[in-house]
Amino acid sequence: MIEVKNVTKRYGKFYAVRNINFEIKEGEIVGFLGRNGAGKSTTMNMITGFIEPTEGEIIVDGIDIDRKPKKVKKLIGYMPEGVPLYYDLTVKEFINYMADLKLIKHKEKKAAVEKAIAETGLEKVQNKLTKNLSRGFKQRVSLAGAIVGNPKILILDEPTVGLDPKQVIEIRELIKSFRKNHTVILSSHILSEVSQICEKVIIIDKGEIVAIDTPENLEKDTEETQKIEVNVEDTNNKFLDIKTAINSIKDIKLLETKTDGSKVYEIETGAEVDIRKDIFSECTKLGIAVLELKKQESSLEDAFIKIVQDRPEYSEKEIAKMQYDKEIEELRQEEAEKKERKEFKKQAKKEEKARKKASKAEKKDLKSEKGGDK
Amino acid sequence: MFAVFKKEIKSYLLSPIGYIFIGLFLIMFSTFFFLTIFQSQVLNFEYLFYNGATILTFITPVLTMRMFSEERKNGTEQLVMTSPRSITSVVLGKFLAAAVMILITEAFTLMYFFILKYFGEPSLTVALSTLFGFFLLSLAYISFGMFASSLTENQIIACVLTIGVFIVMWFLPGFNENLAMFSLIQMFDKFPTGVISISEIITFVSFAVLFILLTIVVLQRRKSVK
The missing domain is CATH 3.30.70.3190 (Alpha-Beta Plaits)
Structure with a gap:
């Protein structure tokens, strides 16, 4: 469903995400784990098309996001970190606007909005201004905005942050209920949450993926x-x-x-x-x-700490050397490819010559045969 | 484009912003109306718009400063930019919504025309050419205000930048006569005389198109550098 291939996001010399690779299958609930600034949100933002990777490609449902961003964006429902909402709109108006932004057809819009409201339990507050809602409800509104139109993929950035324990449980249950119809990617600091909801965990540290596995396997492996x-x-x-x-x-x-x-x-x-x-x-x-x-x-907490602690701290020099090595390797590969191409052309030319010679010889033979007949 | 336009119009009319803009404009316009009619004893609808253009120079940011700055600051930019809508349609939707607010404001100014008509005989064609010129000037102003708003997440900076550039452009001919071609207000001055000049129309429209395009470029570019 989602393939992330050799993706790097660089800001000047700083790597927010460095050469990450992973694949997410249809119907999976995947959790991104990592410390603050590890690269979770950057990765999610790249999958949603909000930012472009410096290198690499992201393929969603067989479509390259760089080539057909509109098609890919139609497949994704995104709930950004910090629950951004339009506070001058009511809940229903907000979800309606989200439906409009997602290009949902006019005929289907009303049903889609009502479905999103029902699925997130917002019926009672649908005519209230979003600014007057509690944090838990705001989170639900944001989720409703993501699921309206039933997108195949849901990307939820820190969906339970800032909620009280009861609200956390409610939102978690809601996310679990999406399992049937959506592929879900969520990021979180709360490890217990990830181990409860997700089938697969991707641990990111300092912009690199350090582990991809089920929560159970990660726990076992680090034991x-x-x-x-x-x-x-x-x-x-x-x-x-x-x-x-x-x-x-x-x-x-x-x-x-x-x-x-x-x-x-x-x-x-x-x-x-x-x-x-x-x-x-x-x-x-x-x-x-x-x-x-x-x-x-x-x-999972033990596993996470162990995996992250075991990682070496790279100094500036080491990073520069790694970069240098990578560039040299790329140059070598380029050279090798050039050589290969040259040789291929030579070979092709030789073959072409040989073919021409052969056809000439054939023609000559034919002529001499005809001459002989006469 | 229509979705963004609809939402923006709603935001202008459901929040105080739209009313503040129209209210501020009309209060200042009325003040000038009073001063012109009763103190200067001039019965002329189109001359009022020389002052109108001055007012517009200072209050355009009320409409434009929040356009992209607010979305960026609140994070709602992510909702718009991750949707399948193109950046162009978002920019045009916002631009048109602000243009409609100007049209509403202009419609209100017609009441002064009818007041004057009661006492005298103001020319309707000159009034219409003035309103047309004023609308073109507004489009140019909105496009720059929107561009300024796309540059920063701080609305105050967007506001100061917009007014600052407008004032500099206003006074450019004072430095050198050749710079008069960059003074939008000076170009507008022809319309209240009843002259609809093609070169002025082209200048206003190209100015607006240029800054709409620059806004699109800024937003597009932010995808790769943000």
Whole structure:
């Protein structure tokens, strides 16, 4: 549905986005993750046609946005960051205007506007001025403006920012409901939100894509150790002995001693083993009562931090060298292509000559045959 | 184009801006009307528009300064620019809406014509040629105001730039007579005499077209540099 190929956006020497590549399939809900200024909005703005990439191409539904921007823009519903609205218009007028901007036919406009209002739950406030609405409703109006006309693709930039928890849940549910009819791209800082809504996550850092995968895989891949929290009644202080009994335990830490005398330990093991049963049976042998035992799940947050922290910090010099190397490589490729083209032309000329010679020889033969007949 | 035009007209008429523009113009125009009729004892409709052109020089930004600056500042520019509408249709829609506001204002000034007609015999043809010239001058002014608005997200800067350039153009002939061809007000001065000059019409229209095109270029270019 969306193909982003070798896209770079440069402002002078500063790279907002550097050589990014990814593909989004029809019906997917994809989340863009990244710190502030990582390049999420720039990427989204390029897909919507709001800004042009310095290099590379963006293909939406088989159409190059650079060649046919109007066609591509018809396919996209965009909700920009910060919920920009026309405050002198009512909700219905605003959505009507959005429908007009999207070139929705006059006959279909009324139904499309009503559908967008119904889907976003704006019926009660449709005649209110947008400036008098609460932040949650403003967000809904902006969403309604994006979905009016049922575009194939929805691009939502920070759709839940600035909302209270109840409103966040409402908007999330709304976005989830779009899954059936739209391909959705959303950006967010809130990792739990992305892991709840999205099927695929694209992590951008310093203008480069550092990971593309499902939230579950990202969590698993970055998990190096596993932690188990155990609350035990250990009057004889024997709990630490289980470290000798179970080989796969790497470390045991006492986290706290509770007021009832029970102790909470944290056991660290390798990521792939599950020793919960072993802990339980060893504790029984040692006469320790296990009050609680739970495995700590690693979150997308851990994955994100790990991926982003592991990235090297490039100095100005290194960036310049990378750029230089890239340019040299491009020049080499150009040279090679030129050579290839020359050789191809030579070859073609040779073949042409040979063909001419052959045809001449044929003609001669024919003539001599005719002469012979006479 | 019609969608943007409709929305802009709505914005002018639903917000105070349209009324402020028409109101300001008519208050100042009435003041000049009073001064001309009662103090100078001149019964002439078209002469009023010499003052009208001066008023327009200062109040055109009321209509134009928000055109693109406000959209850019509020972020609604993203809604318009990511829609399938072309930049040209957006620019023309906004330009025409402002032109219609001028026409409405001009229609109001006809009341002075009828007041004068009650007491004397003002020439209708000269009045119409004056109104036509005034409209052309307004188109030229709006196009520049719109261009200034496309350059910045700060409405005040757009306003000051517009008035500043108009004043400089006004006084250009004072520096050198050859520069009179750049003074729009001086060109307008022919119309209240009942002369409809082709060269003036062409100048006003080309000025308007030039700045409409420049606005389109500025907005188009911002896509690659923003």
